[in-house]
Amino acid sequence: MSHDDTVPVGPPDARQTPRFAGPDTFARLPRMSDVPSASVALVGIPFDAGVSYRPGARFGPGGIRAGSKLLRPYHPFLDVEPWNVHQVVDAGDIDCNPFDIPAAVGAVERAATELLGQVDRIITLGGDHTMSLPLLRAHAAKHGPISLVHFDAHLDTWDTYFDMPYTHGTPFRRAVEEGVLALGTSAHVGTRGPLYSTGDMEQDRDLGFATVTTMEVAERGVGDAIDRVLERVGDRPVYLSVDIDVLDPAHAPGTGTPEPGGLTTRELQQILRGLAGNATIVGADVMEVAPAYDHAELTTIAAANVAYEFLGLFAG
Amino acid sequence: MSHDDTVPVGPPDARQTPRFAGPDTFARLPRMSDVPSASVALVGIPFDAGVSYRPGARFGPGGIRAGSKLLRPYHPFLDVEPWNVHQVVDAGDIDCNPFDIPAAVGAVERAATELLGQVDRIITLGGDHTMSLPLLRAHAAKHGPISLVHFDAHLDTWDTYFDMPYTHGTPFRRAVEEGVLALGTSAHVGTRGPLYSTGDMEQDRDLGFATVTTMEVAERGVGDAIDRVLERVGDRPVYLSVDIDVLDPAHAPGTGTPEPGGLTTRELQQILRGLAGNATIVGADVMEVAPAYDHAELTTIAAANVAYEFLGLFAG
Amino acid sequence: MSHDDTVPVGPPDARQTPRFAGPDTFARLPRMSDVPSASVALVGIPFDAGVSYRPGARFGPGGIRAGSKLLRPYHPFLDVEPWNVHQVVDAGDIDCNPFDIPAAVGAVERAATELLGQVDRIITLGGDHTMSLPLLRAHAAKHGPISLVHFDAHLDTWDTYFDMPYTHGTPFRRAVEEGVLALGTSAHVGTRGPLYSTGDMEQDRDLGFATVTTMEVAERGVGDAIDRVLERVGDRPVYLSVDIDVLDPAHAPGTGTPEPGGLTTRELQQILRGLAGNATIVGADVMEVAPAYDHAELTTIAAANVAYEFLGLFAG
Amino acid sequence: MSHDDTVPVGPPDARQTPRFAGPDTFARLPRMSDVPSASVALVGIPFDAGVSYRPGARFGPGGIRAGSKLLRPYHPFLDVEPWNVHQVVDAGDIDCNPFDIPAAVGAVERAATELLGQVDRIITLGGDHTMSLPLLRAHAAKHGPISLVHFDAHLDTWDTYFDMPYTHGTPFRRAVEEGVLALGTSAHVGTRGPLYSTGDMEQDRDLGFATVTTMEVAERGVGDAIDRVLERVGDRPVYLSVDIDVLDPAHAPGTGTPEPGGLTTRELQQILRGLAGNATIVGADVMEVAPAYDHAELTTIAAANVAYEFLGLFAG
Amino acid sequence: MSHDDTVPVGPPDARQTPRFAGPDTFARLPRMSDVPSASVALVGIPFDAGVSYRPGARFGPGGIRAGSKLLRPYHPFLDVEPWNVHQVVDAGDIDCNPFDIPAAVGAVERAATELLGQVDRIITLGGDHTMSLPLLRAHAAKHGPISLVHFDAHLDTWDTYFDMPYTHGTPFRRAVEEGVLALGTSAHVGTRGPLYSTGDMEQDRDLGFATVTTMEVAERGVGDAIDRVLERVGDRPVYLSVDIDVLDPAHAPGTGTPEPGGLTTRELQQILRGLAGNATIVGADVMEVAPAYDHAELTTIAAANVAYEFLGLFAG
Amino acid sequence: MSHDDTVPVGPPDARQTPRFAGPDTFARLPRMSDVPSASVALVGIPFDAGVSYRPGARFGPGGIRAGSKLLRPYHPFLDVEPWNVHQVVDAGDIDCNPFDIPAAVGAVERAATELLGQVDRIITLGGDHTMSLPLLRAHAAKHGPISLVHFDAHLDTWDTYFDMPYTHGTPFRRAVEEGVLALGTSAHVGTRGPLYSTGDMEQDRDLGFATVTTMEVAERGVGDAIDRVLERVGDRPVYLSVDIDVLDPAHAPGTGTPEPGGLTTRELQQILRGLAGNATIVGADVMEVAPAYDHAELTTIAAANVAYEFLGLFAG
DSSP states (O other), X not given: OOTTTSOOOOOOOTTTSOTTSSOOSGGGOOBGGGSSOOSEEEEEEOOOTTOSSSOOGGGHHHHHHHHTTTOOSBBTTTXXXXXXXXXXXXXXXXXXXXXXHHHHHHHHHHHHHHHHTTSSEEEEEESOGGGHHHHHHHHHHHHSSBEEEEEOSSOOOOOOBTTBSSSTXXXXXXXXXXXXXXXXXEEEEEEOSOBSOTHHHHHHHHTTEEEEEHHHHHHHOHHHHHHHHXXXXXXXXXXXXXXXXXXXXXXXXXXXXXXXXXBOHHHHHHHHHHTTTTSEEEEEEEEOOOGGGOSTTHHHHHHHHHHHHHHHHHHO | OOTTTSOOOOOOOTTTSOTXXXXXXXXXXXXXXXXXXXXXXXXXXXXXXXXXXXXXXXXXXXXXXXXXXXXXXXXXXXXXXXXXXXXXXXXXXXXXXXXXXXXXXXXXXXXXXXXXXXXXXXXXXXXXXXXXXXXXXXXXXXXXXXXXXXXXXXXXXXOOBXXXXXXXXXXXXXXXXXXXXXXXXXXXXXXOSOBSOTHHHHHXXXXXXXXXXXXXXXXXXXXXXXXXXXXXXXXXXXEEEEEGGGBOTTTOOSSSSOOSSOBOHHHHHHHHHHTTTTSEEEEEEEEOOOGGGOSTTHHHHHHHHHHHHHHHHHHO | OOTTTSOOOOOOOTTTSOTTSSOOSGGGOOBGGGSSOOSEEEEEEOOOTTOSSSOOGGGHHHHHHHHTTTOXXXXXXXXXXXXXXXXXXXXXXXXXXXXXXXXXXXXXHHHHHHHHTTSSEEEEEESOGGGHHHHHHHHHHHHSSBXXXXXXXXXXOOOOBTTBSSSTTSHHHHHHHTTOBOTTOEEEEEEOSOBSOTHHHHHHHHTTEEEEEHHHHHHHHHHHHHHHHHHHHTTSEEEXXXXXXXXXXXXXXXXSSOOSSOBOXXXXXXXXXXXXXXXXXXXXXXXXXXXXXXXXXXXXXHHHHHHHHHHHHHXX | OOTTTSOXXXXXXXXXXXXXXXXXXXXXXXXXXXXXXXXXXXXXEOOOTTOSSOOOGGGHHHHHHXXXXXXXXXXXXXXXXXXXXXXEEEEEEOOOOTTOHHHHHHHHHHHHHHHHTTSSEEEEEESOGGGHHHHHHHHHHHHSSBEEEEEOSSOOOOOOBTTBSSSTTOHHHHHHHTTOBOTTOEEEEEEOSOBSOTHHHHHHHHTTEEEEEHHHHHHHOHHHHHXXXXXXXXXXXXXXEEEGGGBOTTTOOSSSSOOSXXXXXXXXXXHHHHTTTTXXXXXXXXXXXXXXXXXXXXXXXXXXXXXXXXXXXXXX | OOTTTSOOOOOOOTTTSOTTSSOOSGGXXXXXXXXXXXXXXXXXXXXXXXXXXXXXXXXXXXXXXXXXXXXXXXXXXXXXXXXXXXXXXXXXXOOOOTTOHHHHXXXXXXXXXXXXXXXXXXXXXXXXXXXXXXXXXXXXHHHSSBEEEEEOSSOOOXXXXXXXXXXXXXXXXXXXXXXXXXXXXXXXXXXXXXXXXXXXXXXXHHTTEEEEEHHXXXXXXXXXXXXXXXXXXXXXEEEEEEXXXXXXXXXXXXXXXXXXXXXXXXXXXXXXXXXXXTSEEEEEEEEOOOGGGOXXXXXXXXXHHHHHHHHHHHHO | OOTTTSOOOOXXXXXXXXXXXXXOSGGGOOBGGGSSOOSEEEEEEOOOTTOSSSOOGGGHHHHHHHHTTTOOSBBTXXXXXXXXXXXXXXXXXXXXXXXXXXXXXXXXHHHHHHXXXXXXXXXXXXXXXXXXXXXXXXXXXXXXSBEEEEEOSSOOOOOOBTTBSSXXXXXXHHHHHTTOBOTTOEEEEEEOSOBSXXXXXXXXXXTTEEEEEHHHHXXXXXXXXXXXXXHHHTTSEEEEEEEGGGBOTTTOOSSSSOOSSOBOHHHHHHHHHHTTTTSEEEEEEEEOOOGGGOSTTHHHHHHHHHHHHHHHHHHO
């Protein structure tokens, strides 16, 4: 079967097979090994050795898959059927060493690179934000320097924690230093909360990021946020990285470093949908989902829906 | 005592009897059997055999009653005292077979019909949305074809699940087919989330529903939503059906099929209050409250306050 | 590969692949479709339409699989490696109609019968206890009338609920009536809690069951319980059915009808291990796991370990 | 109707009316106002102003009632039908001032005295242990000095906290001082945990209490505990007071001052059942149930079953 | 060391000392006893004897401290480093009698007065709202009659509960009666939910309060709320009292009397930040945090961030 | 003040200062910096980078301190006042790098060595079991090779995970290899659960450990366990290491790798108390407490009581 000339394999029909039965893949989609080829792969990174506060994102991929069971085939706002227009699969999890961050970073880079050789685009389910660095490396190796749209309460452009260069607070400084990101074409969305010092914002700007804070979203609306992001990235290849803590803790308690004053799930949906047709999105991740702090799957369902928005953008 | 010529019996004064003591009725109001007659009855339907995903709404009525203990006598925004202007009672629960959906649908229709012979209006505490069908039948038998204002993340106008015509995803298609709803005078509010196919919206429109999505509420505001609903129902008899999942999961985690991107409790209050004086409301329900997934009574308190808004509308 | 002449396929090594990564099968074992043949299959029944109180066992199979990730290959007390001596697989879930109990009972009987044609023995992960009836039917069709060792707080030999013959409180009366159980060779273990009337015990005895109550376990010890069970079943083919509520609610809160005064997980382990080598066990299930009421995977881990004891008994 | 010459009114049949529907009384029994007379009344005291650590027992009575829904009519171990041999009712809650302990103690004494004029025996659902003092006063006024069997992790015979004589740590010293307890005929069961000083035990003995610690239960068995209690109380009128924290926190997390190393629910059942036929029990309470700290109704179901044991003892 | 001429002592650097290690003070700041003098002190009042519904605010101060560990030194929206411009300390908790409200009110007044003699301003972490009365007394003794900006779902200007003048529903009526508040210069923000009677609002106005309801915030925006508050307080000394239930229960479940339809944490941040530079704030508290009802530190983190906003206002 | 010639400083009197107020040290004891010298220090290790499954033990020390607030001064079973016979202090937490296990192991060894130079004995609150290795090194440096009594569901003598020598599953193999443990004088207590292979037990025996499984405790009683442990360690210096997962998950859900069939808190108390006067205990730890998986402080209170038993043993 090919995604070019046949009907893609989708999940079982939930009106005949209960959603609470059957495969534990994302949205109950086929496993990568069950189809001959695929356009889009979802892949998990069960890793949290890079977190500075509440751990638990190692259970994020499994949690997001469990939270994805309610997803249905048609996205009415984007008017697409994300897994009917091309083959979407669940590629399982990337094995990585839970005790050795540099080893794990390397493993993820290799696995993502290999996967990008097999499919057009991947959506990563995390897992802590450390891993967006090797993911960006793999994407830059394929597409050249990338523009990043980074949804997060935090900047994640700090230098080191405990003298460690690879942590969940530092991936995007590393990415800039390594030339993985196209200079001056990236943006943070949803920034809020206290910082270490007055210099944090300045250094971040020096690294080439624009910032759309939640205060600005509150005051100017999501349309302004969309415009600023689109203006920033232009027509370059764009990678979307969503730290689930961009959402307010009320919407996403299951994460490691929650900050009050965040986006609602609705605002995040609005902004993501605002990118449809206006940006060349080559990859995406949704990270920092820590189910041990979740309640009633609030966070994992929110994260699964973010991945569904990615699928919608990829299918458009 | 009659609700026409005497002072209605209300709850004990919470400044003399603690709210955490005393009767476990809704808002600690009298039981129906404790007063000679009543204008408005709250009644529970502890039933969830019709749900397709997370069960537990069978405990909804009890949960909503527990969540109603903080309600006080005066509604400042509608400027009414909902249980002082006429007699409001708790009529207890409708017994229904937990193992046989058609039997239970029949039992609810009979019980609701009987209750509507005794009081002017009833407010139902659910229980799964399957039961809005027999409730609508009973109301249509009294008032003729009804206009429905349906607050829900989902359309609930699908045809069958597992070949079953009576489930929580199908009541309003049945109601249209049976002539219980007045054609072309009903509306969904709060619709969002993925659908089964591109045809879902079309079929729904063919069944005569207008739709106010949460994206539209976000973009155009609640005033627009109120206007469109009022325009739709005109001066016909209106039934309000609130699936608690119309609220965002952050506001109502205790439900069976949560969808991110929902209304806040404040927006729902605004829309319900916007109907005051502008619509002829003959009945109402608040459904799909599943306490096992709730936290700190978030959902049951929200549902109790929805019922309180109904009481305010009935008292105006 | 065949389980006769080659090394069985087991889970990935947890000292190289994290337990929190990888396949979501039971104990991370291979799927049935991934190996040419198998001796033992674990299969889920995500169904709870037959429950009389707290629902949620439809999520039991998924929960037990998640709770099984910590299982390791060697059972030191039985001195066996349960999945290294023959091929063990996860056969996924049996689809069954969540809205129609008789239809679902039929589907499970057909699926179990088919599966028993492919493997030697199956271990079922439930799902409500209604389904032990079709499971027993399928086993009796293969092995002739069965002796049941039934671990449960309740007798489950009532006649009907709400005039329904197939519910989670009635499977074993039906099984006796249908001749599926060998008369007078079955036993309840862990019985406790209030009953409907003085006649319940008498009727149960008339149906041919012996009873080992938790009071008796407390007073006489687990050795006596083992002896009485073994004496009861003799050398007939034995089916083990564990309602997880045989455990005290402190050990298994995640179930539908908890009763204080139950067994500890250690006592249940002792009794199950006491059967090793002394009974001809042809099938087994662990039922009534309702994750929505669980905490920190207490119940799902306990249930996964019960299934592991079954695997140990099968491997011995 | 009288409980002498007619059939008592019991709960609705749970095989026809779901347990999760209907009245929110204890075990779904009739309200006191619904029958002409009664032998036994259950009454709640929603009060917790006397607690020294985790509050929340004000919600205990409601919680225990919710936890009592699974109770069935026949107690097989005592071979009695607790509510079929005489009329048992739920008398609701005693109103008491949540802000003024002495006022509340007075209110409970008056209400309990009045209730003991209407029924033979009462079972109190608490509420904090402060209130066992006014309950004992009311019982002593009816029966003369009482022998207390006090199940608790703590002695509750301290003198004052913050100079306050009436708290949940002091009721039984007050009761001795007031002559409400018969000197030298009372016993603590389940004592454990650290004390304030070496003098605590001595003072307690001087007040006339014997003590059965959990260490002794562990080493000598429940039979020894029963013997020592029965020997202590002889044929005097006995009041049973169960602080739910006598149970291990694993069995009863929902309480204010948990102590590891407690009784199992099974051990408590054994000891209570050991009193049947051997002691003249005139009253009983189960206190200190704090649902906010409970999980999956572990504690409230345990407390409801303790009250059921009381009902069994009263019916024997 | 003095806060005038030396560098203030701050928390350990979280990039060298993990946030989850080290001191359990607010924001891991020094204890008052560890520095020679201080400008601002945070102090806890672990007290909840004055609550009318869900208790537990006695654990509020400890909970808020735990929730404050993620706070960092720089407030980018106010462009200040709250604990680097002057010395901020944690002064521990005020001891107060948990069983005697008037005694506790007196103890808090004395302790706050003493503390205000040692530092310029205090931020109180509560604890129930009863204690804002003695706090206001202490502030009025230092600054003369105060203007109150009171963020709360409720008015807290009722007269008595159970004839008690000092409860969490009555502090601001007492404060007006005592002349502690400057007449006609105070405002409630966030008011919503049902009231006792039509007279409540009138009496509140007669006591000199203006009210900004959440409906008004929804309809007119936060800018209007800020303007009305600033206009009300003018250039008088202002005390900010935040009952955490001003937030929607989705944002702050861990409180005693939750009301749907509240502010988001972002709106509260906007309003508080809108006061910067425009009001003379002399003191502040954040009250009614009840961790037993919290989830994943949603409420305690929100409250800690409110206190951080206070620190930002004080540092500006 | 010296612990030799003056009265030790203890916690504030809980009958005058509420337990829920005041210092957040263990048992509200003085900080090490608040007294001139001390005999016993409790110290936290907030570290969990070495865990293989559920993380979160980094919050263990804080959790155990919070769970220790109910501890009182007199241990009636050992008849000692643990902090009145010599000075006991809380030494705070050891800083260690959360991203680099070898660095953190080194930091703990240095800090423990330094602390053992200042006090006679330390009790460590963990934190994951990796850190028992540097703790044992520090103790062996002071006392020579140590006998270990290791309470744990698991052996923790595996060689490597992911090729890493320092993890929470490997400390005691390293300790044997390094000569830190006296050969053939150590014992595991509470061992249970599946192993990796038949060789695990053999290798463990070769490393010089005896094993007391929970099956043996169940069959032979705690007295036998005590005898075997005492016989094993003789009169050598003993270190007690309690992995909280030695308790059954019902008693200690808040841990990373729970195994059903564990000890009760009462059994653990019995065994620890059985060592009193019979062994020369030079140090102790209680590890693997992960509060994110705890409920109602079940686990943290249990762990705090384990530390209290250690204090009792040290004071005897």
